[in-house]
Each structure stands twice: as structure tokens, then as C-alpha cells.
Amino acid sequence: MPQGVPGWTTDDRGLAMSARAWRAVTVAWPPVVFGVGLLAAWQLIVKVFDLKPYFLPAPTSVLDAFADNFELIRRAAWVSGGNALVGLVIGTVVGVAMSFLLMRSRLLNEMVTPLAIALNAIPIVVLVAVFNNQFASTSEVPRRLMVTLIVYFVVLVNVAKGLRQVHATHLELLRSYAASPYEVLRKARIPNAVPYLFTALKIAAPGAVITAFVAEYFGGNQNGLGARITSNLSTSKNAVAWAYVFGAVALGLAFYLFSIALERLTITQRAASPQGEST
């Protein structure tokens, strides 16, 4: 580190701080460079090959379209995001409640787990077509119901696992204290299950957004982000469609970051979080 350069001191702390900053740059530059490079390459390819907008609009035109339609995009995101949020909250609450039941009854557990695994393989999102018939055509309930179902199974499986799979040593310890099942629940099972809940949320939150979009492709109200993408495409407004796609990406990221923030707020120090199951 050169001396006499403004901003750099020669004492140890100064050395350590600038070393840390330098290390941060060394670590962080690849993804930043990669992202910038990707955008630049995209722009270049579109210009050089003179790609028609129906194939790939230039990032600059997408940015323009995003700015122009910002209010519309925001409103559409509100609709889709609202569906995702409602489903996420209800699915989580019901999932947690049912997981207690699953914890108590081994038989119920053995029945539900294969069902959950099978449902994971099946594209149950097609059930939205069924739901659309059971509610009014302007109702958002089919989409919310779909999101709730998907979130419910993810939360159920993971939290039930957390409640059941307590360390054998912990259970033996509490047994030696002659603790009642309720005390075991409070002292060991629930604290053990909390990280599992957050692992489930980190899977379920983006999953809720994705499900909300897919549900829109099945008909019904056309005011969500997913539906807007299709409608703009069909009217050949590709740059606008891509702008809605970026809105969708932002929404998904927001939900994921929200679940991470929730985790950070409530869990302070823990050993590595458990490997989650998507069902």
C-alpha cells in the first residue's frame, strides 16, 4: 500500500481497513462484471444482427418501455403480488396448523407424505382450470386458492419434519426431566421447527409468485403481470412485454428477499439452516 496517498494511512488499522475494502472488491467484481457484460452483449447483438423486436428487443428499448408504462406495470404487479401474498399467508398459517396434527399422528403422516410427493410431481397448477369454473369469472379466488395449496404443502412438509425430527439426545434429556408432551413441544419441538419454517418460506415465497403468474395463463381476469405479458405479445408490443417480464422478475426477487429478511429478523444465531424440501 503506497504511503502518502490520500485516504490511506500507514497505521495497522488503516492497512486492515483498506485491505478489507480491496478484498470486498476482489470478491464482488465477477457477478457485477458478468451482469454488465451480459447487458452490453445483449445490446450489441441486437444492434449488430439487427434483430427484430419480435425476437429480442434491445435493453435500451425495454428500459424505455418500462419507464413509459411504469404505472401500469406497478398496478399489474400489485394484482399478481396481492394474489401471491394472500396465498402465501393463508397457506403458511394453515400449513403450520396442520403440521401439528401431522406431528401427533403417525398414520396421518404416512398418508400425507406420499400424497405430497405425488403432488409435487404433478403439475397441479392445471387445477386452476377447474377452479375457474367454481367461482365467478371475475374472482381472484381461483388464483389465490392455487397459491394457497402450493404454499400449504411446502410449509406442511417442512414444518412437520422440523417438529418431528428433534435430536434424540434432546428428547432423552427432556424425558429424564419427566417433561410432559406439551412441555416437550414448547421447549424442544417448536424451537427446532422454526428454522424449517423459514427454509420452507424461502422456497414458498418465490413459488407463490410463480404460481400466481402461471394461474393467470389459464384465463379469468387479465389484469395481472402474466396476463399482460401475453396480451402485449399478441399485439406485437414486444418491448412492453419484456418490460412486464422485468417487473415480474423484480416481484419474484422482492418476495425472496422478503423471506430472507424475515428470517434474519427472527433468528439471530443458528447452526447451518436445514436442507429444505420443496415437498
Next chain:
Amino acid sequence: MRKALLFVVALASVAGVWELYKAVGPAAGGDVLGWRILPRTSDHAMPHVWEMIGRLFDPESRSSSRQIWRVVLSGAWFSFRLALVGFVVGSVVGVGLSVLMARFGIVRRGLLPYLVASQTVPLIALAPIVVSWSGRVHPFGLDVPRWSAVSLLGAFLAFFPVSVGTLRGLLSTSPTSLELMRSYAASWRQTLWRVRFPAAVPSMVPAFRLAASASVVGVVVAEISVGLRGGIGRLIIEYGRQATSDPAKVYTAVFGAGVLGLAMASLVGTTDSLLMRNRAPAEERAQ
């Protein structure tokens, strides 16, 4: 055996709950605390389970005399093949990318944050766009058939879990094994084939399962986006539109989608068992 039996019981209880709700629920749909969230229970909106099953054996429509189950099955078979292609292509690309990332730290650090983020963003939002390319785009003067765009979307959704899972596996080789290979003056490639890949298989197996179901979802949604003839996605939409006149029809297509998903899962599950056949049972596997 017990598991299969319990699964059947679980299915039966789902059917039971369906019928129970149908018996007690409001025919025109109901409100709970002012929110219209209870579905209609009329025979129109909620056919009986036996009606759904019965409908499988009736002709498809007035114009076609084929039994519905045949139509649905061939639709499911069509989509199955697309999903399989998507799964295979996605897996190959995913594994290739993960090897690149394992080998070159710079590629990993540059690419991995985007991969992780992409798992959370709704790629499915791109479905209509990807599908719109077919028929309109002619790379190198070749025709891009519409079905391949659908498979491509399946591959798109499949390759992310595979690359993340494979990378995790490749990087989790035990330090002892790596030191051993270094003591043999083995090249990176030799170490990859003899140690990293075999050690990564337990991580790749759940990734493949995720990729299989992702591929199915991608294909079905893409079919719906484009209305691809022959696939189960289009059948679902079509029958869904006829629900007012023929309520049980759409359920037959839903069953078809279920069969599709289960077929894909069994195929991948068998491959998984093959890959893991000589491994230590889970409890004994050294971490």
C-alpha cells in the same frame, strides 16, 4: 406395500372430502366473513367423483367418437415426450455449466448469484416470449418447430436445479479424497471423473427430481401459452372452456396431467435408484 395402500387411502379420503363438501356446501357458492371464497357445489360446478371417472369412457364430443380417455392419454403421451426432451437437454446443459463453474472460480463467482436469483424469479413469465419465437425466428435458415420451443421452455426450467445441485455436489467432495488424488499427481479431469462426479451423485439425485417436475410444468404452461395441438395443456384449456356444457370433461384432462407427472416422476425415480444402487444406505453415508 403398506405405502401403496396408504396412498390409495389418501386418494380415497381426498375424494371423500370432495363429496362431503359437495353434500353440505352451498350450491351457488358461499361467503365466509363477507368474502366469496366457497366454491359452488352444484353438479354443474362440482361434478361427482364417479361422474368424472365415468366421463373418461364416454366419447369426446359430438363430432369425435373416440373415448375421452384415449384422447387424454395420447395428449399426455405427447406432452411426456416433450417434457422428456426438455429434461434431458436441461440436465446436460445444467451439468455442463456446473462443471465449468466448479473448474473456474471466476465463472462460478460471476454466474452463481444469477443462478440462485433465477431460482426465485418467475422464468415462467418468459414462457409466452420463448414460445412466440417459434414460427417467427429462423436461426441459420432452419425452421424451428413449435414443439421444440415448448421443450426448450421445459429445458429452461429444468437446468437451474440441475446445475445448482450438481455444483453443490461437485464442491462437497471430502478434503481427504482430494488430498489423496493430489498425492497421486492426478489431473483435474481425472479427479473430476473418479472422485467429484461419483461423490456428487447423492446431491444430483434430488436435483433431477426437481428438474423432472419443473420440465413437466414448463411444457404444460408453454403448451397453454401457444395452444400447441396434441398436448395435454391445450386439452385442459379447451375442456375448461366447455365446462358450462360438460362439467366433468375438464377433470379428465386434469387426471391426464396427473398421469403425465407421475410417469415422469417414476422414470426419473428409476434412474435415481439405478444411480444410487451401490451406495451406502442413508444413515451410514459418510458426510
Next chain:
Amino acid sequence: MTVEDLAVEPTTTSAVRIAGVSMTFNAGTPRAVDALVDIDLSASAGEFVSLIGPSGCGKSTLLRLVANLIEPTSGTVTVNGKPAHQARADQDYGMAFQQAGLFDWRNVVRNVELPLELKGWDRRRRRERAMEMLRLVKLDDFVEHRPWQLSGGMQQRVAIARALAAAPALLLMDEPFGALDEMTREHLQAELLRICAEAGTSVIFVTHSIPEAVYLSDRVVVMSPRPGRITQLIDVGLGRDRDDDTRESPVFYSKVTEVREALRGIRGATDDELAIARALLDGGRDAAGRAGVDDR
């Protein structure tokens, strides 16, 4: 092919020569650690040398320098008359670690064949040699077994068979018996001596256990930490024929005590008072020298 074919011609060149070796991790940064400073050590052909010392004394680091798994910051390491990296490229040594490190997707015999596959041996020759090794470690009944079906001691025996598969002149071992129970340990120590005597292999053996070091070695190298260096070299002199009775002989006990005291002398300031007190009780001895006060 017999075991005699594995014997190495006695040479006048030493098997391992470590000259002026120092190892500093994270050199040039504020987190630099002097793992080893100024190490000079020679091991002759056929000799069994143990490295012993408290945590952080650099014994495992030294072993890895000989194995050329890491490069020294300064100094040279010569194995079999060649620079260490050449010895590794030529596969002149075999290595065993604390974890057996067997591949659980291969059965026992295929695990032993691993180094031979990398050397490009053909299938028949590989299988012959692997079976020979397994007979040597008395595991020829478990050839088709999978690693998880074997006990810890058996897994380590497979690892030793693998380390010897290419008939190296030198064996490098990093606490291979550390994870095993005492009875299995003693049994495997006897086996190891038998095998190395038959094949004339030189061994550098890292251990935490004083009895193990004394039982196995011709020489014990006592090391101390912060920074890592060699404090003392102790000739064991128990002769070539060692068995269970050896463990109970007076010579054995006195050597164990000698090693233990060498190790005790290493521990820091807190032991100074103890050492001085002992020296005063002994009387007539050089108190400062015994306490090691001037040795930092």
C-alpha cells in the same frame, strides 16, 4: 509375485531430506502464520520416523510438505534423491490419512486399485497386485465388500493396502489410527510394523500418541508450536523385533517417559515453575537448562 518383490534395495541415499524448510501461511498479509521454521531432518531408507507434538506444532504441515501437497516458503524437500514434486509425479510414496478416505461407490478391491488405474496399469495386473496387497493386510476375504460394510479398523487396513499398492519406497501417514479404539490401534500397529519390515518401506508417521510413536519408530521427532520447529530427536533403539511384550518392557517405559518429558519441556511459561521446582528437587542439575526457560 511375492512379498519379497516389493522389498526396496537398500540405498545409501536417504529416503527423505528436509533442509532449511520454513512454511508461512498467508505470507505478506496481516494474517500470516509461521507454521514451520528452519526444519532440518533426514530419514534413511527403511527407517520408521514418527513426528509427535502438541497441536499447532506443524507435524501435519511437515508431512504434507514431504508429500508435496503444499510447497514450502523456503528450503528444499528431497524424496528418494529427487525434488518433492518430482517424487509425487513419479508416485514414489503412498499416503494414508486419518479418515480412511475410501470411495463408497467402489468395492474394496477397486478401492485398492485406484492408484494403479491412474498409473495406467492394465486390468489383470491391477487386480493381481490389489489382491496381493489385500492378502498382506489380511483382508482377502472381503474383496467384494463395500467400505460401509467394514469396521473402522478394516477400512484403515484397506487404506494401507491402497497406499502400498504401487510398491512405494516411502509411506507417509497422518494419524491413520487416530479415530480407532485402543485395542484395534495396537493390533494395527503390529500389522503395520510387520508389513513395513517385510517390504523395507521407509515411513514418516504423524501421531498424537506417545506409546504409539515409541512402539512403531526407530526415531521419534519431538516438535513444538509457535513457531513449529523440531525440539528433540530421540533414538528409540528397541530393535527390529517388537511384539506385545515389548509394550511392557522397561526399555519401552523409559523411552515413553523420555518422549513425554521432552514434550513437557515444550509447554509454555506456566510450566516453568513446575520445571524449576523439579530441578531444585533433583538438585545438582542445571536448573535453567532443564526448565527450558531460555528456549523460546
